[in-house]
Amino acid sequence: MKKILSIAGLIFSVYYAQAQSLPRKVFLGIRMEAVTDDARKIMGIESKNGVLISEVFANSTAESAGFKRGDILLKINGQSFNSTNEVISYLNKQNAGNSFTYWISRDKKLVEGKAVFQPQPKEKHEGIEMIYTEAKTLLGQQRIIISKAADQKGKAPAIVFIGGIGCYSLDFTFNPTASEVQLLNGLSRNGYLCARAEKPGMGDNAKTKACSEVSFMEEMKGYVDMIKTLKQRPDVDSNAVYIFGHSMGGLFAPLIAKETNLKGIIAYGTIGSNFLEYLIKTRKTIAEAYNMPPEESDDLVKDFCECSVYYFADTMTTVQAETKKHGCRELLSLFDLRSRQYNNELYSFNIPSLWRSYGGKALLLWGNADYISSEDDHKMIAGVVNRYHPGNADFEVVKNCDHGMLTASSFQDARLNPGVYNDAVGKAVLNWLKRI
Amino acid sequence: MRTYSFITTAFVFSCILHCSLTAQSFEELKDNFIIGYSNLRLPGYTYDYRNYFSTIPSRDIINEQKEFFKQAERNLLSVNKENLSAKQQLYFKTIAYEVQFNLQRLQLEEEWVNEGRKIPAGGLYTLSHHKQWYQYFIHKFTSTAISPAQVFEMGKAEVARVKKEISRLQNQLGYHDETVFYTHLNDPVFFLTDKTTVVNRFSNIDSTVRKNLSAFVGHVSTPSVYAMEWPGAGPSTPPGIYLHHSDNAFGKDVFQFNFYGGHYNYRVMEWIYMHEGIPGHHLQASLRKADPLLDLFVYPGNFEGWACYVEYYGKELGLFTDAYMELGKWEWDLVRSLRLVLDAGIHYYGWTKQQALQYWKENIKGQDDIAEREVSRVTNWAAQALSYKIGASFIFQLQENWRLKNPAGQLKDFRLQYLSAGMVPLLIMQDII
Numbered sequence: 040m041k042k043i044l045s046i047a048g049l050i051f052s053v054y055y056a057q058a059q060s061l062p063r064k065v066f067l068g069i070r071m072e073a074v075t076d077d078a079r080k081i082m083g084i085e086s087k088n089g090v091l092i093s094e095v096f097a098n099s100t101a102e103s104a105g106f107k108r109g110d111i112l113l114k115i116n117g118q119s120f121n122s123t124n125e126v127i128s129y130l131n132k133q134n135a136g137n138s139f140t141y142w143i144s145r146d147k148k149l150v151e152g153k154a155v156f157q158p159q160p161k162e163k164h165e166g167i168e169m170i171y172t173e174a175k176t177l178l179g180q181q182r183i184i185i186s187k188a189a190d191q192k193g194k195a196p197a198i199v200f201i202g203g204i205g206c207y208s209l210d211f212t213f214n215p216t217a218s219e220v221q222l223l224n225g226l227s228r229n230g231y232l233c234a235r236a237e238k239p240g241m242g243d244n245a246k247t248k249a250c251s252e253v254s255f256m257e258e259m260k261g262y263v264d265m266i267k268t269l270k271q272r273p274d275v276d277s278n279a280v281y282i283f284g285h286s287m288g289g290l291f292a293p294l295i296a297k298e299t300n301l302k303g304i305i306a307y308g309t310i311g312s313n314f315l316e317y318l319i320k321t322r323k324t325i326a327e328a329y330n331m332p333p334e335e336s337d338d339l340v341k342d343f344c345e346c347s348v349y350y351f352a353d354t355m356t357t358v359q360a361e362t363k364k365h366g367c368r369e370l371l372s373l374f375d376l377r378s379r380q381y382n383n384e385l386y387s388f389n390i391p392s393l394w395r396s397y398g399g400k401a402l403l404l405w406g407n408a409d410y411i412s413s414e415d416d417h418k419m420i421a422g423v424v425n426r427y428h429p430g431n432a433d434f435e436v437v438k439n440c441d442h443g444m445l446t447a448s449s450f451q452d453a454r455l456n457p458g459v460y461n462d463a464v465g466k467a468v469l470n471w472l473k474r475i
Numbered sequence: 476m477r478t479y480s481f482i483t484t485a486f487v488f489s490c491i492l493h494c495s496l497t498a499q500s501f502e503e504l505k506d507n508f509i510i511g512y513s514n515l516r517l518p519g520y521t522y523d524y525r526n527y528f529s530t531i532p533s534r535d536i537i538n539e540q541k542e543f544f545k546q547a548e549r550n551l552l553s554v555n556k557e558n559l560s561a562k563q564q565l566y567f568k569t570i571a572y573e574v575q576f577n578l579q580r581l582q583l584e585e586e587w588v589n590e591g592r593k594i595p596a597g598g599l600y601t602l603s604h605h606k607q608w609y610q611y612f613i614h615k616f617t618s619t620a621i622s623p624a625q626v627f628e629m630g631k632a633e634v635a636r637v638k639k640e641i642s643r644l645q646n647q648l649g650y651h652d653e654t655v656f657y658t659h660l661n662d663p664v665f666f667l668t669d670k671t672t673v674v675n676r677f678s679n680i681d682s683t684v685r686k687n688l689s690a691f692v693g694h695v696s697t698p699s700v701y702a703m704e705w706p707g708a709g710p711s712t713p714p715g716i717y718l719h720h721s722d723n724a725f726g727k728d729v730f731q732f733n734f735y736g737g738h739y740n741y742r743v744m745e746w747i748y749m750h751e752g753i754p755g756h757h758l759q760a761s762l763r764k765a766d767p768l769l770d771l772f773v774y775p776g777n778f779e780g781w782a783c784y785v786e787y788y789g790k791e792l793g794l795f796t797d798a799y800m801e802l803g804k805w806e807w808d809l810v811r812s813l814r815l816v817l818d819a820g821i822h823y824y825g826w827t828k829q830q831a832l833q834y835w836k837e838n839i840k841g842q843d844d845i846a847e848r849e850v851s852r853v854t855n856w857a858a859q860a861l862s863y864k865i866g867a868s869f870i871f872q873l874q875e876n877w878r879l880k881n882p883a884g885q886l887k888d889f890r891l892q893y894l895s896a897g898m899v900p901l902l903i904m905q906d907i908i
Contacts (some may be wrong), residue, residue, distance in 0.1 A: 072724070077674075077703035081725050093724040109724045216529070330847050439596035446525050448597035448854070449828065455711070455851040458525030459594065 061173040061180040063158035064210075064243050065133045068099020071123050074111060082109075084147060089113040090123050092143075096213075104141060104154035111144040131245040135159075159243075162186075162212050164224050171243075174268035176261040179247035182237035183265055184209060186227045187274065195232040196279035196302070196472075198223070199266055202235075203286030203308075205376060206250035208242035209235040218444035218460040219285070225465035231472075232275055236265045254380035259291050263298040270299070278302065283468070284309060286412065286442065290385075293393040303400040303475060305468055308409050308442045311394075311416030314385045315347060318373075324410040328450035339370075346370045351386050354379075394423045401432040402471045404464065406440030408447035410454070433471060437463050501559055504550050505566050509767055511543050512573075520773050524612065524857040528594040531584045541585075544577045565896075566768055568903050573772060576614065583611055598854050600825040609822045612858035617776035617865040618900035623823035626861060630815025633864065634838055637809045644802045657841035665799070666738040670704060673732060673739045677702040680748045683793040691791055692754055693891040698728055700757045705731035711848055714740070715747045717756040728757055742803030745794040746786045754792070754890075755782035762894045769898050775859070776901045780866015781893070783811070787867075810849065813838055814860035817853045828854070869901045873908050 071090040072078075078091060089111035095101045106112070112126065113119060116139050120126050133139070135158035143150050162169050162184075170185040187195060200223060202209055211217045223233035237243065239261055240250035248257070270277035281303040284292040289309025296304065310317045322343050326336035346367035349360035357375055360367035374382050394401075401424050403417040417434055424432035439446055440461040441453035517540075518530035531537075551571055559567060586604060587593075595601040599608050609623055621629075650656035667673050681700070688697065705716060708731075718729045730752045732739060749755055759781055786804055789795035795804070816834060820826035826834075828850060835846045853860055870893065877889045889908065896907045 072706060075704065075706055078706075078725055081701045081703055081727050081729065091724050109726050446594060446596050451847050452597075452851055452854070455848055456523070456855045458523060458596070458855060459529035461594075 061182060061243055062135055063161075063171070064245055065130050065135050065156040066099055066159035067126075067130055068096035068101040068157075069106060069112070070094035070096075071112070071126060073122060084111070084144065086111075086113075086144070088119055088121060089144060090120055090126055098157075098160065100154060100157040103157065104152060106143065107145065109145070110150075112141070113144055113149075114142040115139050116141075159210070160212050162210075162215065162220070164215065164220070166190075167224055167227055172268075172272075173243075174265040176247075176264035178239045178253065178257060178261045179244070181239065181247060181261055181265055182210070182243040183269060184235040184237065185232060186223050186235075187232040188227050188230065191227075191230065191232070191274070193274070194276040195230060195274060196281070197232045197234055197269060197275045198226055198281045198283050198305075199262075199269065200233060200235045200283045201262055201285065201288030201291050202238060203288055204373070206238060206241060209237055210242040216459065218464075221460040221462065222283075222444060222465050222468075225462060226468065229469055234265075234269050236262050251376065252378050254378060255384040256294075258381070259294050260298075262291055263295050266295065266299050266301075281305060281472075283307070285444075286310075290388070290390065290393075293397040296397050296399060301399050303402070303472075304397070305402045305404065305471070306417070306420070307404040307444065307464065308406065308412040309403070309416065309420070310412065311390055311420040312413075313388065313390060314382075315344075315351070317413065317416060318347070319344065320413045320415070321411060324413065324450060328410040328454040330451060342366060343370050350374060351383075391419065391423045394420050395427050397424065398428050399431065400475045402468065403432065403434045404437055404467055405434075406437045406442065406444065406447075406461070406464075408440055408449055408453040408457075409442040410450040411442035433474075435467050435471075437461065437467055440464060501554055501563055501567065504554065505563075505570065505768060508547055508550075508570055509771065511547070512771055515540055515543060522856040522859045524599060525594050525596075525855060528587070528592075531588065531592070534585070534588055537581055537585050537588065540577065541581045544574050544581070548574050548578070565899065565903070565907065568906065569768060569772070569899060572900050572903060579611060579614075583608060597821075597828070598825075599822040599857050606823065609819075609857065612822070613861060613865075616858045616862045617780075617869070618774045618902055619776060619865060619869050620902060621865055621869075623819045626815050626865065627819035627823070629865075629868065630812055630817075630819065633812035634809065634816060637805050637812050638838070640805045641802065641809065644798050644805065647798055648802075653840065660742075660841060665741055667741050668738050670734055673734065673744075674702050676741070676744055677730070677732070677748055677752075680745055680794065681752065684749065684753050687791065687793040688754060688758075689887075691788065691887055691890065692758070692894065693887045695758070695762060695891070695894075697753055697758055697761050700728045700730050700752050701725075702730050702732060704734040708733040708735045710735055714743045715751045717751040717760070719757075719760045728760070730757065740803070742799050742806065744803070745789055745800040746804035746807060749785050749789065749792065749794070750782040754785045759894055763897060766897060772898070772900075774898055774900050775862035776866035776869065777898055777904070778866075779862040780868075780870050780901065783863040783867035784870045809839060810842070810845075811860070811864050814849065814853055815864055817850065818858060818860055821850075821854055822857050866901065869904075873905055876905070877908055 069092045072093050074087070074089055074091045079085070092106055092108060092110045092112055094108060095106050115129060118129055120129070133156055135156050138153055138155045140151065140153050161171060164186070166189050167186050168189045172183050172185060173180050174183055200209065200219060209219060211220045214220070219235065223235065227233050238250050239247045239253050239258060266280060269275055270280060279302050282292040282295060282301055283305045284290070284307070286308045287310065289306030292304040292306060295301065312320070319340055322340050323336060326339055331339065342364070345364060346360050349355045349363050349367060350357065350371055355363070357368045357371040360371060401421065403421045405412060405414050405417040414436070421432040421434035439448055440463060441447040441457050443457065444460055444464045446458035446461040447453035516536065521527050521530070547570065551567065551574065554567060556564060556567060583604065590603060599605045599612070602608050606623070613621060613623065613626065645656050650659065685697070688695070705712065712733050712735065715730060715732045718731065720726055720728050723729055730748070751757065756778065759778055789801060789804060795801040813835060817831050820834065821831055831850045832846055835849065836843065873893070874886065874889055877884070892908050893904065896904055899907070
């Protein structure tokens, strides 16, 4: 009896070690802001160091350390901070469970103390089981966040969510109303295992190559490895794996399909024409969202084209392009989100040809308040797929929906005041999944 | 502006049977209500109607809430009001008000859930019970019983009145050509670019108001309020905001001004200080006492109404000696008045965005750049914009009633009475004053 118990204990430990090999990121649990000159004057403090703590969250490292609203966080383990970015960057390199020493200024007095970094809590949703697993990819260990119905038994079809061009995390512990969460929870409640593929460098993937440094193809191969790992799970039907590609995520999908079998692709607010043409078309719709007069919109497009030539043809940086033409840096700021290699690869793609070789089912969705992507691109992708694989693609317009899948009645409304997640997106996906 | 008649709804129940609960038992009833209400898992207060609809709970939770309020309604029927102290009577009325308000809400929410939880885009008009919903939102943000049609008519009347005030000042300033006048108003001379100058000017306004405060509201102790730049303010952020020391990290009462773009329109300064600082939000917050029951609820008609009401008294507070400062007050008042028309137009009468923009352009000169933003705000924050002018209008009506009852009284006594009554719905305020 004793021996059996020890074996069981060992198995549990091994499983536990695997499950925990990619730790949750550290959760300090404060809202912080810069200590502005005005704030210093009002608070009667002279030092320009530190960040102002404007809120302390419950069950956080900060709460257990005794931080209070109005404290100024000066240092952790001897590392001093002068901006909120410095704090975030420092925390990304720390491990939950480690103790640390902190220095704060409270009521103009220096307070020193010790505490232990706590991990970020996992998301909790009614009727949903959340699983934080991982995959070994060429970029390192990458987080996969799974949601499935709490009463889900056996193998389930899986939907892998891939996000847009920005460097952001799909870990939404503190934002349960995020469109991504609402969409995927809705699909999970209808019997689909949903998996969010965390971007390199984001969320718990802090120790992989940075999001801003990877190339497009490196990021794509990371997703391939994640999907292959996912297919090995006992609760996944490996013959029924779909991708939901949001925005740029939709462009990864046909490339991924070349490397691992997919049953279907759903692309929302994606790109279909070549990168430059897409950018030009959407400068027009962005101008419309900003209520710009046609003559100004025309100038915007012309200036954008000129700046793009400096960037792509003359291989200048956005800073160098600015020296050639004032305003280029702002117009090209999108390119600074990612590496030169990422942008060059994106620029080189013939996107229709990528979709031509995709033989699975496809649903192209576009929200009619989405001024970041073009309706034409979605129609065109559906047209390409159907030309070479008749009947495989559907195109649908989601009414009153913006790029972020939020409710909005127009481009202007989407820019000024978008509302909550529009569940027509999830309904369109479910209807399509039933149909195919 | 002050002529509409109030539709009084029977918020307070008459004691029909078993009027036997003593004052002591009422305390238990009140304490149980506080505990029960706090445990209802009500979503946080939100301005955007789409957020509001997204947080409407499941049918089970709606039923739980209904049962709670119906039980509270039954409990109130057994209270003998005559035995209650003045404070207890206020609590009784507030609980009764909340019970009726929430039962109305739950009825609408239940119907909406049964009809498939569809969140409309572009306003409330496409909801199947849009008239009732809009009335509910008006009630929520104003705590008055004013009807949508009255809001619409009052808005139009106010737009006309405020335009006359602007014309008066335009003539007074020597501008007889409207186009020349509005071009002049965009002159860089009106935009202060040195932040220290802005802070110092607010400090001067503060001193002037404090000198005249006792004549306005009686002798009250008002702590310092510090002016500072609003960190993170953008082009669509309002010109200022007040943050009580309990709601900020600075440990002081703070008035933040929007210095986005490195400039501040000086015509805004006096009215915004009265609104956000003294005698507006800061004074009201300073006099407010913590209350376990009243602190559960939010009545924007009470506090935004008060802050809007005081803006009309710039001269009494030693301000508006510069006609441009008074003009700034009326410029913003025109926006607020127009919002009433747009609000009822969009949510009650089904105005399209184009109709709303057209109405804006016909009535507001020189502010086309914010038309889209304003129409979007009114569309998505149904009835929120009413809390200012409808609230102020209600307070003016209360003032008139008080004057009739106290012909020899001084208005400062009325104002102190209003502030001392605390954060109660305006419909209950009329019973107190």
